[in-house]
Amino acid sequence: MDGTDIVVSAALTIITAATPLVFAALGELVVEKSGVLNLGVEGMMVVGAIMAFATGVTTENAFLAILVGALSGALVGGLFGFLVLVLLSNQVATGLALTIFGIGLSALVGHGFVGVTFAGVPSLYIPLLTDIPIIGTILFGQDLMVYMSVAFAIGIGWFLKSTRAGLILRAVGENHDAAHAIGYPVIRVRFMAVLFGGAMAGLGGAYLSLVYTPLWVENMTAGRGWIALALVVFAAWRPGRAFFGAYLFGGITIIQLHVQGVGWAIPSQLLSMLPYLVTIIVLVVISRDSGKQRLSAPASLGKIFYAAS
Amino acid sequence: MIGARKKGEVVETKPLLSLRNIRKEFPGCLANDEVDLDVLPGEIHALLGENGAGKSTLVKMIYGVLKPDGGEMIWAGQAVQIANPSTARALGVGMVFQHFSLFEALTVAENIALGIPPELSGPGLEDRIIDVSKSYGLPLDPYRGVHSLSVGERQRIEIVRCLLQKPKLLIMDEPTSVLTPQEADKLFETLQRLSSEGVAILYISHRLEEIRKLCHKATILRLGRVVSDCDPAQETARSLAEMMMGSDLTSAVKAEGRAIGEARFKVSALSTTPDDPFAVALKKVSFELKNGEIFGVAGLAGNGQSELMDMLSGEALASNADVIVMEGHATGHMGPEERRDLGLGFVPEERLGHGAVPDMTLWENGFLTAGRGQGLMNNGFIKTDKTKDFANAIVERFNVKTAGIEHHASSLSGGNLQKFIMGREIDQNPKVLIVLQPTWGVDAGSAAFIHQALIDLAAQGTAVLVISQDLDELFAVSDRIAVISEGRLSESTPATETTVEQIGLLMGGLHEAEQHGGQAA
Numbered sequence: 001m002d003g004t005d006i007v008v009s010a011a012l013t014i015i016t017a018a019t020p021l022v023f024a025a026l027g028e029l030v031v032e033k034s035g036v037l038n039l040g041v042e043g044m045m046v047v048g049a050i051m052a053f054a055t056g057v058t059t060e061n062a063f064l065a066i067l068v069g070a071l072s073g074a075l076v077g078g079l080f081g082f083l084v085l086v087l088l089s090n091q092v093a094t095g096l097a098l099t100i101f102g103i104g105l106s107a108l109v110g111h112g113f114v115g116v117t118f119a120g121v122p123s124l125y126i127p128l129l130t131d132i133p134i135i136g137t138i139l140f141g142q143d144l145m146v147y148m149s150v151a152f153a154i155g156i157g158w159f160l161k162s163t164r165a166g167l168i169l170r171a172v173g174e175n176h177d178a179a180h181a182i183g184y185p186v187i188r189v190r191f192m193a194v195l196f197g198g199a200m201a202g203l204g205g206a207y208l209s210l211v212y213t214p215l216w217v218e219n220m221t222a223g224r225g226w227i228a229l230a231l232v233v234f235a236a237w238r239p240g241r242a243f244f245g246a247y248l249f250g251g252i253t254i255i256q257l258h259v260q261g262v263g264w265a266i267p268s269q270l271l272s273m274l275p276y277l278v279t280i281i282v283l284v285v286i287s288r289d290s291g292k293q294r295l296s297a298p299a300s301l302g303k304i305f306y307a308a309s
Numbered sequence: 310m311i312g313a314r315k316k317g318e319v320v321e322t323k324p325l326l327s328l329r330n331i332r333k334e335f336p337g338c339l340a341n342d343e344v345d346l347d348v349l350p351g352e353i354h355a356l357l358g359e360n361g362a363g364k365s366t367l368v369k370m371i372y373g374v375l376k377p378d379g380g381e382m383i384w385a386g387q388a389v390q391i392a393n394p395s396t397a398r399a400l401g402v403g404m405v406f407q408h409f410s411l412f413e414a415l416t417v418a419e420n421i422a423l424g425i426p427p428e429l430s431g432p433g434l435e436d437r438i439i440d441v442s443k444s445y446g447l448p449l450d451p452y453r454g455v456h457s458l459s460v461g462e463r464q465r466i467e468i469v470r471c472l473l474q475k476p477k478l479l480i481m482d483e484p485t486s487v488l489t490p491q492e493a494d495k496l497f498e499t500l501q502r503l504s505s506e507g508v509a510i511l512y513i514s515h516r517l518e519e520i521r522k523l524c525h526k527a528t529i530l531r532l533g534r535v536v537s538d539c540d541p542a543q544e545t546a547r548s549l550a551e552m553m554m555g556s557d558l559t560s561a562v563k564a565e566g567r568a569i570g571e572a573r574f575k576v577s578a579l580s581t582t583p584d585d586p587f588a589v590a591l592k593k594v595s596f597e598l599k600n601g602e603i604f605g606v607a608g609l610a611g612n613g614q615s616e617l618m619d620m621l622s623g624e625a626l627a628s629n630a631d632v633i634v635m636e637g638h639a640t641g642h643m644g645p646e647e648r649r650d651l652g653l654g655f656v657p658e659e660r661l662g663h664g665a666v667p668d669m670t671l672w673e674n675g676f677l678t679a680g681r682g683q684g685l686m687n688n689g690f691i692k693t694d695k696t697k698d699f700a701n702a703i704v705e706r707f708n709v710k711t712a713g714i715e716h717h718a719s720s721l722s723g724g725n726l727q728k729f730i731m732g733r734e735i736d737q738n739p740k741v742l743i744v745l746q747p748t749w750g751v752d753a754g755s756a757a758f759i760h761q762a763l764i765d766l767a768a769q770g771t772a773v774l775v776i777s778q779d780l781d782e783l784f785a786v787s788d789r790i791a792v793i794s795e796g797r798l799s800e801s802t803p804a805t806e807t808t809v810e811q812i813g814l815l816m817g818g819l820h821e822a823e824q825h826g827g828q829a830a
Contacts, residue, residue, distance in 0.1 A: 164427055164430065167422060167423060168423065170414070171412050171415065171419075171423050174412040174413065175410070175411070175412050175413070177410070178410030178412060179412075179423075180374075181374055181406060182394060182410055182423060182424050183373070183374075183393050183394030183395045183398070184423075296414070298414075299414065
């Protein structure tokens with residue numbers, strides 16, 4: 001294996017490591033922009049992972065598996081939305097409970113799927129383009145979900161910045177009382193954002209069990225939901241930065257694995273810490289202007305909205 | 310200035326909006342009952358009443374934010390159900406809220422786009438905002454972020470937002486409580502122009518003088534019911550206030566010939582550098598408080614008052630301990646409790662959350678600031694009986710309307726809680742009392758009571774600092790007045806040697822007016 005092969009394979013693994021984080025972080029970003037703090041990302045991801053995997057193995061249809069992953073994430077998100085938006089339960093406690101619930105539920109469903117493997121999601125192949133050395137496979141040889149994640153990053157950025165619906169979503173997250181007084185349906189907007197966030201977390205989970213390691217292991221999300229949550233905050237609620245942060249994290253995760261493989265005399269625990277440390281430091285540094293940080297944080301984040309009528 | 314009102318301008322026509330027998334009940338409180346109201350096209354119609362009389366509830370029902378429990382609304386001869394604000398806007402109702410419904414992190418244009426129907430908010434909105442704001446004399450830059458705007462500018466956003474929809478009825482809930490007298494005069498010109506164009510205006514305010522000048526008709530609410538209709542120009546501010554209260558108004562009387570003693574509390578060249586983008590930096594603020602004197606600081610909200618309050622109370626510490634000196638003690642580095650031990654008392658602006666803990670009972674709230682100074686504590690244990698006696702004494706002396714001191718602070722209306730907090734500080738006989746916006750949103754009767762309490766305290770020798778944007782209040786209580794503007798404090802002048810107009814000009818930041826005013830006087 002020569003140098004370019006190593007670079008290409010590293011780039012490909014970086015993409016696969018980053019993509020689940022991109023999905024989950026972008027979904028949570030939209031949820032938080034609407035003013036809801038959902039700490040249950042991990043739970044929604046892991047449910048998405050097992051449901052997608054189970055569907056994929058049973059039906060051998062990758063597209064159906066992805067779809068079911070998203071829908072099951074949205075369903076768990078919907079449960080969260082019902083609890084916090086309709087029954088006005090505490091968002092932090094409910095989110096934490098959702099994570100525990102998701103891990104338990106996925107373990108139960110996944111009991112019969114341990115040790116089974118899945119064929120994987122087909123990758124794009126465009127004659128000539130994909131055959132270009134080095135960049136061919138990186139740009140034109142990925143699976144459908146990688147392209148979806150990029151499209152979502154661009155689309156969400158555009159949606160929040162340039163559309164009326166995005167403006168309403170931001171307004172609801174910024175000041176729910178004012179949005180209600182003007183006449184926007186705060187609860188409905190937030191519910192839709194929570195459903196979307198759940199679907200995105202489900203997609204992130206589906207990517208883990210269908211592509212990253214195409215098999216089911218209990219608790220296989222391994223904290224990625226929490227990373228996604230942190231990415232949103234450190235990215236100052238900007239989709240572009242969240243995307244960048246996910247790739248930074250994915251990149252360093254892969255690179256430190258390669259370094260461990262080379263066998264340098266650095267304690268492996270230190271290297272394992274590296275992705276967390278570097279991602280947080282880099283994002284904190286680029287978002288360190290406290291004034292801008294305050295403006296980008298949705299002012300109603302985590303606050304319960306109750307409309308007197 | 311406001312020109313003489315022309316009675317002939319309002320022609321007797323069919324009412325634009327009629328309310329019949331409107332009723333609204335909240336758990337434990339009947340907010341509106343049997344309310345009838347007629348608003349004619351082109352009429353500026355005042356809604357008057359004390360705190361909690363049901364004015365805001367009534368207009369929120371007209372704007373569709375709240376649903377009435379009973380009664381009828383008739384719009385231009387047709388019975389209507391206003392289910393939500395969009396319905397109201399479609400009919401032609403616009404509303405400027407008391408607490409603005411604005412989004413700090415968004416731009417002016419984005420804020421306006423949110424408040425108008427989608428078909429109006431398409432491309433070219435920025436140009437239309439500039440057009441409307443120019444033609445009505447309400448300058449506004451659509452691309453600025455709201456967080457960087459003054460309160461007056463924020464109100465313009467709300468007004469322009471309403472005007473873009475060409476409303477037939479404009480509802481204004483206490484629009485002038487945050488404006489300088491000059492800004493208020495500008496607003497009155499705009500309102501009179503709208504009225505002459507046939508727009509009806511429903512106007513809520515606690516400022517009775519401006520209602521007398523501006524409004525064609527007034528409807529007075531007491532405890533949720535209409536008690537009378539009148540022509541405010543035929544009434545005096547006092548008679549209007551008495552109709553609202555249903556009893557006689559006693560205004561505060563200044564104690565004459567008081568001996569003003571030595572400076573007890575000194576602030577010299579206090580400056581701050583805030584790291585919060587919304588905060589104002591204080592720039593070399595200097596003043597001293599003398600025994601027995603009430604020093605008034607005028608200024609529009611957001612010119613450094615809350616920052617000054619934080620520095621004086623010890624919520625924020627000064628960079629140098631010597632800039633704040635209390636009877637020879639450098640207090641700049643002391644926390645609030647140490648300052649209280651020296652005999653300082655504070656009443657912050659926010660009652661719930663700063664002045665009192667909302668979910669604690671009144672007596673517990675009493676203990677929180679008086680516990681050490683009043684000996685309500687025994688080796689770290691609370692002397693419950695003594696504390697309750699202390700709280701009961703406040704409730705009695707300051708006439709706080711509450712079901713008892715075992716009730717939570719949040720259960721009191723704003724005016725009553727303010728009386729309790731003022732009473733708690735005053736009953737500790739502080740050597741220095743510092744109060745911020747003592748009667749913000751408090752009705753005329755309670756305000757007069759609070760003013761009298763401050764004057765009586767000063768008469769006993771306490772040095773009092775009152776920071777407020779209500780000039781009538783400052784002139785009613787102060788011996789000396791200074792103005793805070795953009796973090797700078799002006800020289801003080803004796804209250805007898807200046808006028809509301811001069812102070813108003815200074816509040817707007819027109820510093821050159823100071824010399825003109827000085828020459829005229």
